[in-house]
Amino acid sequence: MTQNPPIRRALLPATALLAALALAGCSGGGSVRVAAPVTTGSTAEQCAALKAALPATLQGRKLRDTTPESANTAAWGNPAITLRCGVGTAAVLDPHSPAYDLNADIEESGGVCWVSEQTAGGxxxxxxxxxxxxxxxxxxxxxxxxxxxxxxxxxxxxxADPVVRDRPFACV
Incomplete structure (x- = not known):
C-alpha cells in the first residue's frame, strides 16, 4: 500500500520536528527547572545585576535558560550547575536549624566567602x-x-553585591 503524496509531505515536517525535539532532549538543551527565590528592594536589584554579570560559560559549560524565568536563577551545562540569588542563610550557619554546624567549612575564593556542604545526592x-x-x-x-x-x-x-562587613561569619 502506498501513501498519498500530500499526506507524505504533511508527515515529513512533523517527523522532523519530533526528531529535533528528541535530539534536543539528549543534548541537554532546553530550560532547567530551578526554584526561584522571591526578592524585593535592593536584594532584587543585586540579583538582577548579578544575572547580567554572569559568564556565558562556566568551566566550558554553556549558560542555559531556567524555568520559571527569573532574574534570581541561572544554570550551566548538563547536568546543570545551578545558581540561585536571594536565598536565606545556609542551614549549616543558622543556629536554629537542625543542620547547624559550628565547624562548617567556610573558605574564601576570589574575595568571596563561601560555605560548602555536601548534598544528599553526592x-x-x-x-x-x-x-x-x-x-x-x-x-x-x-x-x-x-x-x-x-x-x-x-x-x-x-x-553586583559587595561584601557586607558586619556579617558575623569569617573566612578561613
Missing part, C-alpha cells in the same frame, strides 16, 4: 556568607572531585 552546594543578596551554587554529583567554579563567579558576585 554533589555540593556553595553559599555566600557575607553578601546581602546571598547566592547559592549547586553542583551535581557528576562534577564531584573536579575544580570548584566558585572562584570563577566571584568577580560577578562582588560587582
Amino acid at each position: 554533589g555540593f552546594r556553595f553559599t555566600t556568607v557575607r553578601q546581602q543578596a546571598t547566592v547559592e551554587l549547586t553542583l551535581p554529583a557528576a562534577y564531584a572531585g573536579g575544580q570548584s567554579p566558585v572562584g570563577l563567579l566571584a568577580g560577578a558576585v562582588l560587582k
Whole structure:
C-alpha cells in the first residue's frame, strides 16, 4: 500500500520536528527547572545585576535558560550547575536549624566567602556568607572531585553585591 503524496509531505515536517525535539532532549538543551527565590528592594536589584554579570560559560559549560524565568536563577551545562540569588542563610550557619554546624567549612575564593556542604545526592552546594543578596551554587554529583567554579563567579558576585562587613561569619 502506498501513501498519498500530500499526506507524505504533511508527515515529513512533523517527523522532523519530533526528531529535533528528541535530539534536543539528549543534548541537554532546553530550560532547567530551578526554584526561584522571591526578592524585593535592593536584594532584587543585586540579583538582577548579578544575572547580567554572569559568564556565558562556566568551566566550558554553556549558560542555559531556567524555568520559571527569573532574574534570581541561572544554570550551566548538563547536568546543570545551578545558581540561585536571594536565598536565606545556609542551614549549616543558622543556629536554629537542625543542620547547624559550628565547624562548617567556610573558605574564601576570589574575595568571596563561601560555605560548602555536601548534598544528599553526592554533589555540593556553595553559599555566600557575607553578601546581602546571598547566592547559592549547586553542583551535581557528576562534577564531584573536579575544580570548584566558585572562584570563577566571584568577580560577578562582588560587582553586583559587595561584601557586607558586619556579617558575623569569617573566612578561613
